[in-house]
Amino acid sequence: MDDPRLIRLKSILREMRRVVVAYSGGVDSTFLLRVVTDIEGLEHVAVTTDSPTNTDEEIAEAKRLALSFGAIHEVIAVNELETPGYAENPANRCYLCKQTLYPLCFDRARAHGIDSVVDGVNTDDLGDYRPGLIAAGELGVRHPLVEAELDKAAVRELSAGYGLPTADRPASPCLSSRFPYGTRITPERLARVAAAERGLHQLGFREIRVRHLEGGARVEISADELPRLTGDSGLCDRIARAVQQAGFPEVEISERPLRSGSLNDAILSSKDPRR
Secondary structure, three states, X not given: OOOHHHHHHHHHHHHHOEEEEEOOOOHHHHHXXXXXXXXXXXXXXXXEEEOOOOOHHHHHHHHHHHHHHOOOEEEEEOOHHHOOXXXXXXOOHHHHHHHHHHHHHHHXXXXXXXXEEEOOOOHHHHHOOOOHHHHHHHHOOEXXXXXXXXXXXXXXXXXXXXXXXXXXXXOOOOHHHHOOOOOOOOHHHHHHHHHHHHHHHHOOOOOEEEEEEOOEEEEEEOOOOOOHHHHOOOHHHHHHHHHHHOOOOEEEEXXXXXXXXXXXXXXXXXXXOOO
């Protein structure tokens, strides 16, 4: 592709010469890794962390895609729940997470003689509440997509040009994002959420969230898929059963469409949301 946006991104990456890509397998980091592997002579290692906050399906897909790109890929087992304070789920949970995960990338960078660690942050991410960006800045992680002035729409468009299956894939934040701040996160609760969402995907839903509430769960469905509830009289019952089978005794199905990042509203309205 001779798109000037892609040419600019490749120029930025080429100047780095050697990079470790913090690679989750999501839309942005998959696109970034594909571009990295498309640059002749650019040494790279993709690092994926396998933790209780990710699903087995996500890790398997990350491995499959990296292999298809011919990327050098390492998967490292980690447990953010062991990071002091993380399990209590404070408002700066993502900061604590990235302070755990990015150092692993830098460890692998040093082991391979690489200076730069890059991630898939795009310009749209700069306007959201993302304390993980503070950790990235403190540690020296670079954001090539931001440097190339690429937003989410551009990433999806360029991903489609590469034929990537992630081009139209819904956002998939970590499972901890299903817990309102202050709700304790445990391996058992994470597994319960993952099982419930797996059951809803099996019902044909592409973009859903199962929010972990005290005593039960709230199911949020994307605006595009919400009309399915009115077109199928038994679907609500099947949704409720799938979530109950995962271990939630009470199930609420939200009438409002899913809005990613909605749990951050209270944080964004505060005076200093960073920490």
